[in-house]
Amino acid sequence: MSRDETPLVRLRCEAHTYPDGTVGMHDVEFDIHPDEVVALVGGNGAGKSTLLEHLNATLVPDDGELVVDGTPITGDNRAHARKEVGFVFQDADTQLVAPTVLDDVMFGLRNYGVPADEAKQRAREALATVDASHLEERIPHYLSGGEKRLVGLAGVLVLDPSVVVLDEPLAGLDPERSRLVADRIRQIHRDGISVVLSTHDLDFVTEVADRVCVMADGNVVGSGTPREVFYDDALLAEANLHPPTAVRVARDAGLDAAARPVTEAELVALLAGTGEVETLQATPAGGSEASE
Structure with missing residues (x-):
């Protein structure tokens, strides 16, 4: 890049x-x-x-x-x-400072002097972008994390x-x-x-x-x-820091060091190509913790 x-x-x-x-x-x-x-x-x-x-x-x-x-x-x-x-x-x-979600998303625009109708439209577009349009009338502090x-x-x-x-x-x-x-x-x-x-x-x-x-x-x-x-x-x-899961499993499996997978998808593809898929399946469920 x-x-x-x-x-x-x-x-x-x-x-x-x-x-x-x-x-x-x-x-x-x-x-x-x-x-x-x-x-x-x-x-x-x-x-x-x-x-x-x-x-x-x-x-x-x-x-x-x-x-x-x-x-x-x-x-x-x-x-x-x-x-x-x-x-x-x-x-x-x-x-989160306003009485409803829509008001909250509009808040910054209104502070910059954007008219209410335009601010409301832009706020609804922003909520749609994050797939949260259904929340617009909710009270922000009652939402989940x-x-x-x-x-x-x-x-x-x-x-x-x-x-x-x-x-x-x-x-x-x-x-x-x-x-x-x-x-x-x-x-x-x-x-x-x-x-x-x-x-x-x-x-x-x-x-x-x-x-x-x-x-x-x-x-x-x-x-x-x-x-x-x-x-x-x-x-x-x-x-x-401890390495991510894919790095630890690749090393435990003795995979070619030159391949260096970092994502789960890369690891699965590499294991499938070497006939060692069972190594991944045997990884303990608790092995997904990536850092401390």
Whole structure:
């Protein structure tokens, strides 16, 4: 994938220190390019959420710069960053503020002065994009966790951002709702929006990410394609991560190291070709946990 084009977002953060003195991030250089899905992975406290919140100027570097769509972001134009870089928080309740779902999705548009009728139409289109039209008259705080994530996503998409950022989008969701949210993430990427997400679910990362950035101790310590990152034992050890399921099973099965499957589909195809499908079937059900 060519990276000659100007990034949609460019963050340079020499340091970000929280009021209690905790260093949340340091020496970070992070770009988001058109038409990509980037996954941030790392242990708890690695700095993933801190980095994400810098991408739309929710947090600002103590020393550094954020450039969004060619525009340096200052204290006077943070609204530009927040329009171009939509943020869906892990705790969806923090961004659900209106009495009904439709009102909530309209909220940002109305703040930008969009007339009510146009805002309502665009909100309904955004809800349809995430397959949540049936929720428009519901009270947001009575929704399930997965439904709240979809509504939060619609509230971001309605502003027509260049980038959508999601902090732990699958956290706390059951498998069916996780699948639904994951499908919507794939759909918005197909619609031409770049996506940045943090997650502990490395199996999910192998299915959706073009690029993986590994964080440890407040810094990006390595990056590459899922195949490059998840077969780099030293990098995973530095970040205290275990490889995804397909990588572990491939190694346990003694498969050709050059093949390096990372997704379940790649692993099944490889095992089928070598007559070792039973190895995959014998994998314990608990073996799907991808990280700690």
